[in-house]
Structures are given as C-alpha cells and as structure tokens.
Amino acid sequence: MKIGIIGANGYGGAELIRLLHQHPKVEIEMLISNSTKGTVLTDQYKHLHNIIEMPLEEWNPNKIQSKLDVLFFATPSGVSKEMLPSLLESEITCIDLSGDFRLKSEGLYEKWYKNKSAHIEDLQKSTYGLTELNRNEIKNSKFIANPGCYPTATLLGLAPVLKANVIDMNSIIIDGKSGVSGAGRKPSVGNLFSEVNENVTAYKLGTHQHIPEIEQEIQNITGISAAVTFTTHLIPMTRGIMCTIYADLKQKVNVEEILELYREAYKDDGFIRIRPKDNWPSTKEVYSTNYCDIGINIEERTGRLTIISVIDNLVKGAAGQAIQNLNVIAGWDERTGLAGIPIYP
Numbered sequence: 001m002k003i004g005i006i007g008a009n010g011y012g013g014a015e016l017i018r019l020l021h022q023h024p025k026v027e028i029e030m031l032i033s034n035s036t037k038g039t040v041l042t043d044q045y046k047h048l049h050n051i052i053e054m055p056l057e058e059w060n061p062n063k064i065q066s067k068l069d070v071l072f073f074a075t076p077s078g079v080s081k082e083m084l085p086s087l088l089e090s091e092i093t094c095i096d097l098s099g100d101f102r103l104k105s106e107g108l109y110e111k112w113y114k115n116k117s118a119h120i121e122d123l124q125k126s127t128y129g130l131t132e133l134n135r136n137e138i139k140n141s142k143f144i145a146n147p148g149c150y151p152t153a154t155l156l157g158l159a160p161v162l163k164a165n166v167i168d169m170n171s172i173i174i175d176g177k178s179g180v181s182g183a184g185r186k187p188s189v190g191n192l193f194s195e196v197n198e199n200v201t202a203y204k205l206g207t208h209q210h211i212p213e214i215e216q217e218i219q220n221i222t223g224i225s226a227a228v229t230f231t232t233h234l235i236p237m238t239r240g241i242m243c244t245i246y247a248d249l250k251q252k253v254n255v256e257e258i259l260e261l262y263r264e265a266y267k268d269d270g271f272i273r274i275r276p277k278d279n280w281p282s283t284k285e286v287y288s289t290n291y292c293d294i295g296i297n298i299e300e301r302t303g304r305l306t307i308i309s310v311i312d313n314l315v316k317g318a319a320g321q322a323i324q325n326l327n328v329i330a331g332w333d334e335r336t337g338l339a340g341i342p343i344y345p
C-alpha cells in the first residue's frame, strides 16, 4: 500500500514515519507539510539522515488521489475538517489523528474545541478508532477518527468494569499525567525546559477537550450518560501517559475477580497487558511501543477501585494505534510493524 502523511514534520508524523518504515506491507510515498513544504524531511529531522530522504510536499488533492491508498492526518485540530471531506468520495482510506471527527455532535465539538465543527454528515461517516473496542466497525471503514491519547488510556482502563456494570457511574475520577511530547512539536512557553523541568503542572481543569470524548464513548459502551472528573498534568518526561482512574464499586468484589474480568475482556488483544495482583505498570514499561498496560487495586476500607493504565502517547496514543487500525482495515495481523519490545531502561 502507498502511504501519505500530512503533518509529516510534527511529532505524530515523525512517529508514523518511524513505525511505517519498519512495516513490511507499506511504502511511504508522500510526505506533506504546510510551513516546510519545498524542504526535505532531514532538514526537519536530522536523525533520519541517510535513512529516509524524502521531499516535503504541498497539499494537492489530485496528486494524493492518483498516488496514495492511505493518507494519515497528523495535523492539529481544525485542519482535517477542512481537507479530509474532499477525499471521502475517493478510494483513499483516511486515518485522522486529530480530534476533528471524534465527537459525533457539532455542538459538542464547538463547545470544547472552540472552533467550527465539520459537517454532521461527515462526522457520522467516521469510525472511532479505539481498536480493541471497535474492531468490527473499523474493519469495514475507510475513514477513522483515531482516539485522543488520554481517552485511549482511560477507556481501555475502564471498559471491562463498565461492561460488567460493577461501578457507580457517577463516581468516575481520572487523574491523567502526560509527557511533554503530548503537546506536539510546535513551540510554546509552557513547554520550555525551564518551565517543565523539576515541575508538575495541572492544566485545562474542567475544560479539557478529551472530557466529551471520554463521556461519549462511556455512553457508547454502557448506554448510560455519565459525567467524569478528569484532571490532566504535565510532567517532566518526553513520552508516556499514566491515567489513574478511581471509581466506587457497587458491590463487594475482590481484586482477583476484577482481574479475571480484565483478563477475559482482553484475552484476544495482544497489545493489552493485564498485570497480576499487587503489580502496577509504569510508563517506561511501554515506552516506544503500542502496549497499554493495566494494573488494578481495590481498597477494602473505602470500597473504591483504582485502575492504573499506561501508554506511550505517541504510539498507542497516536501513530501506533493508527497503524493498528490500518492493519485491521487491510486484514493484516494487527501486530504487523508494531511488534517491538519497549526500550528499557
């Protein structure tokens, strides 16, 4: 398959290039950039010197349609909603890493992203690409809205207890922590070394754009609408997300019973690793990979469940899951191009 990437000089784009380069069934055919079109990739990413020497091209829908089978959008929110609809009548499979087509309501997008939404007909055409939960829909789709990084860790962490109806739906609290690459390569004061180093910062309290995405998908899983408390923190590391999720249990259950629920729910999912009792994952244990590792605790004193879910934001939270979705669509083994071992230490 011939692959193109728009936003190739961003972090999500660079991670797609890294992973697709080692994917045996695809060929990177076209890299598209806005501000750096006309330069070459190695002007932007010197670590790719002598490995991938390709031009950065401008957006040209006719050329894209004649040359590509798949186009990944690794652009900030607000871009794909303008460009992607022109490709929907073509044969091209579009996989969008941004939030433009994840929310199925125009009003919700406009409220949380503070920008005009894509048209409702186009929102309805996209498939939410949380692979482990939506594989059957993804298989028959050619337009994927890849999930946000925090929603990926959160929803994979919560899905088994949501499906089993064992938690109080009004008690869900998610404490999210992200490395700085989650904010992309575009420079900003808040992401300077001197601001981030030796510091932990809470941000976007009650206003984070992933809140409606998490709530929408909780409703899709359970049929029940629930409001969640979701607080995000920026921490001084490059990659990784940890979501610590709290919820009140509706009945008395022990940790082994809950762990069994998780093992059963994810028994066919090679990228989800459920930790044994008293074993909780850390971000480094999934670094550079498409794994999502999940650990569970129950505090008998409070009757509260704690779920620890970790991913690499650039892999399972973005480029890796996008490629996993392509593998599902193409009918290839889901692990194709994604079978690496975490870099450790």
Ligand SMILES: NC(=O)C1=CN([C@@H]2O[C@H](COP(=O)(O)OP(=O)(O)OC[C@H]3O[C@@H](n4cnc5c(N)ncnc54)[C@H](OP(=O)(O)O)[C@@H]3O)[C@@H](O)[C@H]2O)C=CC1
Pocket (backbone or CB within 6 Å): 006, 007, 008, 009, 010, 011, 012, 013, 032, 033, 034, 035, 036, 073, 074, 075, 076, 077, 079, 097, 098, 099, 147, 148, 149, 181, 182, 183, 184, 185, 186, 313, 314, 317, 318
């Ligand atoms: N970083 C992460 O961990 C995750 C990111 N995402 C999502 O993936 C997307 C990409 O994120 P990320 O790579 O981190 O962001 P970056 O800021 O690193 O890269 C964004 C890219 O989009 C390009 N771009 C910006 N405006 C336009 C435009 N108008 N037309 C064409 N290209 C444009 C940028 O460069 P140029 O203008 O020079 O072409 C750049 O290549 C975002 O929507 C983000 O929310 C999702 C999950 C995790």
Ligand SMILES: CC(=O)N[C@@H](CCC(=O)OP(=O)(O)O)C(=O)O
Pocket (backbone or CB within 6 Å): 076, 077, 097, 098, 099, 147, 148, 149, 178, 179, 180, 181, 182, 183, 209, 210, 232, 234
């Ligand atoms: C550390 C950091 O700033 N992370 C970003 C993740 C952005 C993202 O992936 O957002 P969309 O895909 O929904 O556009 C944030 O919390 O907003």
